[in-house]
Amino acid sequence: xxxxxxxxxxxxxxxxxxxxxxxxxxxxxxxxxxxxxxxxxxxxxxxxxxxxxxxxxxxxxxxxxxxxxxxxxxxxxxxxxxxxxxxxxxxxxxxxxxxxxxxxxxxxxxxxxxxxxxxxxxxxxxxxxxxxxxxxxxxxxxxxxxxxxxxxxxxxxxxxxxxxxxxxxxxxxxxxxxxxxxxxxxxxxxxxxxxxxxxxxxxxxxxxxxxxxxxxxxxxxxxxxxxxxxxxxxxxxxxxxxxxxxxxxxxxxxxxxxxxxxxxxxxxxxxxxxxxxxxxxxxxxxxxxxxxxxxxxxxxxxxxxxxxxxxxxxxxxxxxxxxxxxxxxxxxxxxxxxxxxxxxxxxxxxxxxxxx
Numbered sequence: 001x002x003x004x005x006x007x008x009x010x011x012x013x014x015x016x017x018x019x020x021x022x023x024x025x026x027x028x029x030x031x032x033x034x035x036x037x038x039x040x041x042x043x044x045x046x047x048x049x050x051x052x053x054x055x056x057x058x059x060x061x062x063x064x065x066x067x068x069x070x071x072x073x074x075x076x077x078x079x080x081x082x083x084x085x086x087x088x089x090x091x092x093x094x095x096x097x098x099x100x101x102x103x104x105x106x107x108x109x110x111x112x113x114x115x116x117x118x119x120x121x122x123x124x125x126x127x128x129x130x131x132x133x134x135x136x137x138x139x140x141x142x143x144x145x146x147x148x149x150x151x152x153x154x155x156x157x158x159x160x161x162x163x164x165x166x167x168x169x170x171x172x173x174x175x176x177x178x179x180x181x182x183x184x185x186x187x188x189x190x191x192x193x194x195x196x197x198x199x200x201x202x203x204x205x206x207x208x209x210x211x212x213x214x215x216x217x218x219x220x221x222x223x224x225x226x227x228x229x230x231x232x233x234x235x236x237x238x239x240x241x242x243x244x245x246x247x248x249x250x251x252x253x254x255x256x257x258x259x260x261x262x263x264x265x266x267x268x269x270x271x272x273x274x275x276x277x278x279x280x281x282x283x284x285x286x287x288x289x290x291x292x293x294x295x296x297x298x299x300x301x302x303x304x305x306x307x308x309x310x311x312x313x314x315x316x317x318x319x320x321x322x323x324x325x326x327x328x329x330x331x332x333x334x335x336x337x338x339x340x341x342x343x344x345x346x347x348x349x350x351x352x353x354x355x356x
Contacts, residue, residue, distance in 0.1 A: 004236055009298035014286040022065060022301065044302075049317070056309040057316035061229070062302060069229055069304045075323040076227040078216040081115040082312050083134065083186075084108075085210045092205040095164075095196045105195055106208055107220045109166050110312040113186040118212040130175025134186050134210040137170045142198035161198055167191030169208070186210075189312060224319065225309040231299035233279040235259065235271045241293045243269040251294070254285035277305060 004011065011018035023034075044063035051058040061069055088103040095102070111134075119132045143160045155162035166188035173181070196204060215222035235255070237243070243251045245267035252260040258275040262268070281299070285291050310316045 002236075004296050004298055008301055009234065010231060010301055012281055012283065012297040012299060014283060047320075050305075052316060055311070055316060056307070057319070058305070058307050059320070060232070061304045061306055064302060064304070066301075066304075069306075071327060072320065072323045073227050073229060073306075075326050076224050076308065076319055077222055079214050079326050080223045080314075080319065080322045081120070081212050081214050082221050082223045082314075083111050083113045083115055083118060083210050083212050084218075084220045085111070085136070085208045086213070087209040087211075089207045089209075090205075091207070092203055094202045095198055095204055096202075097196045102196060102204075107218075109169070109193055109195075110189045111186055111210060112184070112189045112313050113181075113210070114184070114313055115212050117181060120212050128209060130177050132211065133174065134177070135172040135174055136186075136208045136210065137172055137206070138164070138168055138195075138208065139170075139205045140164045140168055140198065141203040142200050144200050155197075159198075159200060163194050164196040164198060164204055165191060166193035166195060168195075172207075223310065223312045223314050223322075225311040227306075227308045227319075229304045229306045231301065232303035232305055233276055233281050234298045234300055235276055235279065236296040236298060237269065237271065238294055238296065243291065243294050247290060250288070251285065251291060254282075254288070254291070256280050256282075 006019045007023060010020055041063065046060070046062040048060045048062070049057065050060060061072075085106045088099075088106055090099050090103070093099055093102060097105075113134065118134070121132045140161045142162060145158060145160055148158045152158055169188060171186045198204070213221040248262045248267040248269050251269055252262050254260075256275075256279045259272060259279045261270045261272050263270075281297060283297065285295055285297070306320075308316055308319055310319060314322065
């Protein structure tokens with residue numbers, strides 16, 4: 001393994017980090033030309049999926065600056081659109097849950113609806129149409145079961161509709177929606193979300209409207225539960241000062257399980273490259289003076305370990321492409337504004353940039 005490289009690594013020391021700022025830009029070093037090159041960027045760029053399930057994905061994004069990786073993270077949280085319940089028309093609510101609390105709970109129910117089917121609502125025109133609004137009805141009344149066992153204590157055995165679940169939201173198609181969305185009718189992604197609990201004599205009757213929105217308007221529109229990244233850990237062993245064989249096992253315990261390997265006969269210490277990504281970087285090894293100079297902890301500057309959990313319509317593998325599409329739209333808007341300024345050099349007014 002190569003040694004510490006200030007251009008490639010962020011140093012992790014006992015009480016600080018070093019070489020945080022990127023230096024790969026023109027003019028920083030006179031002997032190097034760091035001008036951006038498309039061919040070099042294409043060669044170094046890589047996206048590798050490490051783990052994927054129905055609701056989460058772990059992938060590596062390699063060869064980009066931290067600003068780009070963080071832009072993807074922020075777009076995933078705040079600007080990838082989803083559809084959520086926005087307005088609740090409460091006709092009857094005799095449950096113990098207040099109208100405002102019940103409306104808030106409904107807004108947080110994720111819907112399995114492709115946002116491409118709906119348009120964003122015009123902020124200057126609040127008219128609901130079949131192109132920008134989904135309508136659901138929810139009607140439930142609690143009654144006693146006539147044939148319930150006398151010794152039963154479970155509410156499910158004693159009452160009908162003792163719990164109001166998200167599966168009881170009934171979609172009411174409007175206009176052309178029945179034709180367009182017939183293959184995948186709008187439903188909650190989880191049918192077992194408890195919205196309220198009822199007892200005999202209590203009733204809920206309402207109509208709710210769902211709109212298209214983004215996370216920066218309200219957190220309920222956020223398509224992800226979490227979207228985070230960290231830099232790839234790298235453990236650099238010093239060839240000038242190897243770990244003493246009698247301290248090999250103690251050295252191994254300073255790191256996360258599986259990261260450090262110890263040869264059973266020679267007690268030689270090595271790093272498991274595949275397991276190094278799971279190192280917590282606790283810096284426990286720096287607490288022991290006998291290991292001073294044996295190891296240098298670092299993180300790879302342009303290697304990002306992403307973890308994304310989907311919560312809503314999008315399968316996890318589709319979230320990054322959606323974020324890239326939003327970024328491309330932003331870049332296109334900025335490019336049009338820059339070209340307008342270049343083509344109108346005599347203009348004295350400021351250029352206006354509207355969101356695409």
